[in-house]
Amino acid sequence: MFDRYDHDVSSLFLTPDQSALKTRARALAEHVARPSAAQTDRTEEYPLDVVASLSEAGFMGMSVPEDLAGQGATCFDVALVVEEFARCCGVSGRIVVEGNMGAVGAIIAYGTPEQRETAARYVLSGDKPAICITEPGAGSAATEMTTTAERKGDSWVLNGSKHWITGGGVSRLHLIFARVMEGGVFKGIGGFMAYLGETGLIIGAREPTMGLRGIPETAVHFDNLVLPLDRLITPPEGIKRGFSGLMNAYNAQRVGAATVALGIAQGAFEAACAHVKKREQFGRPIAEFQGLQWMLADMSIQIDAARMMIWRAAKSADHEPSGFPDPMLAAQAKVFASEMAVKVTNDALQLHGASGYSRNTPVERMVRDARMFTIGGGTAQMLRNLVAGKVLDMKTPQTRGGYARAGD
Numbered sequence: 029m030f031d032r033y034d035h036d037v038s039s040l041f042l043t044p045d046q047s048a049l050k051t052r053a054r055a056l057a058e059h060v061a062r063p064s065a066a067q068t069d070r071t072e073e074y075p076l077d078v079v080a081s082l083s084e085a086g087f088m089g090m091s092v093p094e095d096l097a098g099q100g101a102t103c104f105d106v107a108l109v110v111e112e113f114a115r116c117c118g119v120s121g122r123i124v125v126e127g128n129m130g131a132v133g134a135i136i137a138y139g140t141p142e143q144r145e146t147a148a149r150y151v152l153s154g155d156k157p158a159i160c161i162t163e164p165g166a167g168s169a170a171t172e173m174t175t176t177a178e179r180k181g182d183s184w185v186l187n188g189s190k191h192w193i194t195g196g197g198v199s200r201l202h203l204i205f206a207r208v209m210e211g212g213v214f215k216g217i218g219g220f221m222a223y224l225g226e227t228g229l230i231i232g233a234r235e236p237t238m239g240l241r242g243i244p245e246t247a248v249h250f251d252n253l254v255l256p257l258d259r260l261i262t263p264p265e266g267i268k269r270g271f272s273g274l275m276n277a278y279n280a281q282r283v284g285a286a287t288v289a290l291g292i293a294q295g296a297f298e299a300a301c302a303h304v305k306k307r308e309q310f311g312r313p314i315a316e317f318q319g320l321q322w323m324l325a326d327m328s329i330q331i332d333a334a335r336m337m338i339w340r341a342a343k344s345a346d347h348e349p350s351g352f353p354d355p356m357l358a359a360q361a362k363v364f365a366s367e368m369a370v371k372v373t374n375d376a377l378q379l380h381g382a383s384g385y386s387r388n389t390p391v392e393r394m395v396r397d398a399r400m401f402t403i404g405g406g407t408a409q410m411l412r413n414l415v416a417g418k419v420l421d422m423k424t425p426q427t428r429g430g431y432a433r434a435g436d
């Protein structure tokens with residue numbers, strides 16, 4: 029009975045085109061991403077060769093609409109590709125996310141024809157744009173950011189600092205969240221397009237990260253960064269509600285981050301299954317011990333549940349007027365998938381015994397790589413706040429004195 033379905037229930041849900049896309053992504057990931065994953069982790073170098081293969085295969089900028097030379101791939105399509113790459117190499121999975129979602133998604137959705145064309149050109153030529161939101165004093169409380177964009181004549185002048193910017197120094201296109209100021213008056217939070225190499229855009233120190241070491245996480249400083257007026261991205265609701273519009277676009281990247289966590293967990297699970305069948309103790313394969321069988325059963329259940337939540341959240345984008353995933357479904361999927369990946373990768377290491385703790389096997393890397401996803405992209409706690417607000421249908425402000433009763 030079980031044999032009638034793919035191991036990951038793909039055949040129940042995917043169209044023939046989607047199955048073909050997944051198969052094609054898996055083949056390329058196995059061919060280019062898996063062989064270099066350990067070296068990428070060890071050298072901490074951005075995997076330009078993998079990026080070149082991703083571009084050639086059409087996996088960078090696949091979400092760009094066809095009229096801009098992309099493929100118009102859906103959030104769901106991108107998630108299928110992301111999982112396959114993350115299953116082999118977490119860093120590669122993240123590159124596919126940012127090459128299709130996040131900054132580029134926001135610009136394509138809200139930009140002028142020129143802004144959209146520029147963003148499309150960058151990702152289609154292999155750039156993984158950087159999204160610059162977090163500041164040293166404004167992490168979870170992102171709206172407390174202090175970076176400003178002051179209108180001066182025909183220019184914006186940006187000043188401030190971001191940190192933990194994925195791709196700092198390798199990303200060419202940046203989407204910078206900043207407080208828009210005109211005549212000293214705060215107008216709202218907007219997104220600004222800026223390019224690596226522009227005077228005043230300064231790449232700061234690199235963080236020595238626990239995992240996902242092949243992508244730099246750096247500070248990015250803006251020291252009188254002068255940008256033309258047409259670099260401002262304004263969501264349709266206007267700049268006053270600019271943050272809300274930008275975060276709405278960011279929900280796609282939350283689904284993407286959840287999918288990287290899923291792919292890493294799937295990779296660790298497969299490694300664990302192979303190991304327990306091969307490794308013998310007490311004269312028999314350790315796969316015969318029921319305690320380990322139940323661990324593997326639980327791992328598979330958690331992985332499949334995460335996949336279903338991610339697919340639901342990704343599919344919701346097709347039904348949202350904004351074209352982005354539903355915020356609550358994206359948050360639910362990311363909370364579940366990120367916590368699942370921490371547990372599943374740790375269990376996979378446990379099933380390997382000492383060999384899992386060695387840097388000669390991939391599971392220790394997977395444990396380190398998976399750890400990020402309950403933090404980056406909105407912590408599991410902040411996303412629970414969002415879900416709580418939705419299920420209770422009440423605002424849940426986190427500032428002191430900001431609490432509102434249900435129904436208020």
Ligand SMILES: CC(C)(COP(=O)(O)OP(=O)(O)OC[C@H]1O[C@@H](n2cnc3c(N)ncnc32)[C@H](O)[C@@H]1OP(=O)(O)O)[C@@H](O)C(=O)NCCC(=O)NCCSC(=O)CCS(=O)O
Pocket residue numbers: 122159161162167168169170171172194269271272273275276279281282285355403404405406407410413414425426
């Ligand atoms: C949203 C928060 C920063 C909390 O800030 P506030 O309490 O000041 O703001 P809110 O009133 O909750 O929200 C303001 C405004 O935005 C709308 N909003 C918020 N979240 C979403 C969303 N997910 N989708 C759509 N709209 C959203 C909200 O409804 C309000 O709209 P109105 O003004 O009422 O109309 C905080 O909750 C938060 O999300 N913190 C996490 C910050 C974060 O995610 N940072 C990610 C940085 S990038 C990154 O980490 C990359 C890693 S990766 O690999 O992806």
Ligand SMILES: Cc1cc2nc3c(=O)[nH]c(=O)nc-3n(C[C@H](O)[C@H](O)[C@H](O)COP(=O)(O)OP(=O)(O)OC[C@H]3O[C@@H](n4cnc5c(N)ncnc54)[C@H](O)[C@@H]3O)c2cc1C
Pocket residue numbers: 158159160161162166167168169191192193194195240245400403404405406407408409410413426
């Ligand atoms: C690998 C990695 C990549 C990243 N990439 C990017 C990027 O490309 N661009 C970008 O802009 N940012 C990026 N970030 C930053 C990320 O978005 C922030 O780390 C995250 O939003 C949390 O902010 P913080 O680290 O300042 O933690 P804090 O906000 O200081 O949180 C510390 C702890 O307090 C909890 N907490 C805070 N407020 C509340 C509350 N109201 N209720 C309950 N718990 C709360 C948090 O959940 C957390 O456990 C990245 C982070 C990592 C680790």
